[in-house]
Amino acid sequence: MPKKTEGQVRDLDEKLDRIINRLDTIETVLANSQQNPELASVLADFKGGVSLYSEPLKAIKRLYDARKFMKAGEAEKDEVSRLIIQSLALRGPLNISQIERELRAARGSASRRIIRSRLKKLEEKGVVKVAEGWGHRYRLVE
Numbered sequence: 001m002p003k004k005t006e007g008q009v010r011d012l013d014e015k016l017d018r019i020i021n022r023l024d025t026i027e028t029v030l031a032n033s034q035q036n037p038e039l040a041s042v043l044a045d046f047k048g049g050v051s052l053y054s055e056p057l058k059a060i061k062r063l064y065d066a067r068k069f070m071k072a073g074e075a076e077k078d079e080v081s082r083l084i085i086q087s088l089a090l091r092g093p094l095n096i097s098q099i100e101r102e103l104r105a106a107r108g109s110a111s112r113r114i115i116r117s118r119l120k121k122l123e124e125k126g127v128v129k130v131a132e133g134w135g136h137r138y139r140l141v142e
Contacts, residue, residue, distance in 0.1 A: 009060055016054040023047040062089045062140055081118045083107065085127065085140065093131035093139040 023043060030040040080103065087102035088094060094102070096115055103110035119138055122128045131139040 006064060009057055009064075013054065013057045013061065016050060016057065019050055020047060020054065023050065058092070059090070061142070062092065078118070079107065080110075080114055081122060084115065084118055084122065088128065088138060088140045093133075093137040095135055095137045099138070 023046065027040055027043045027047065030036060030043060083103050083106050084099055087099055087106075091098070091102070096112055096119070099115055099119075100110045100112055103115065119128060123130075123138075126141055128138045129141050131137040
């Protein structure tokens with residue numbers, strides 16, 4: 001993906017996130033005011049529609065980031081690292097158990113110890129990092 005297109009995707013994703021945050025605020029105000037309860041449900045539906053556009057953009061971003069790391073060369077030589085990057089690109093943040101299931105489905109076997117080891121190496125190289133939020137999940141670095 002050219003730099004210009006990557007920038008446009010990131011810009012569009014940021015704008016959609018801001019729109020969703022504003023809709024959340026408006027929805028909260030409407031729900032608390034109780035003056036127009038029907039508007040709150042319409043707003044929730046609208047927010048859901050905007051979210052439908054946001055998720056594919058995030059997936060495109062993750063796939064582009066994965067492609068960038070794959071081109072670096074080291075991941076191509078190591079099947080486990082390549083599959084970890086591929087899984088995180090396609091599914092977003094995952095914990096070790098989820099990554100293990102993805103690798104087991106892709107290659108028939110997977111070891112948590114090896115996955116942990118590869119994740120640590122990928123984290124040291126700046127390819128993945130621990131995702132914010134609940135649990136110990138990993139995600140691709142942008």
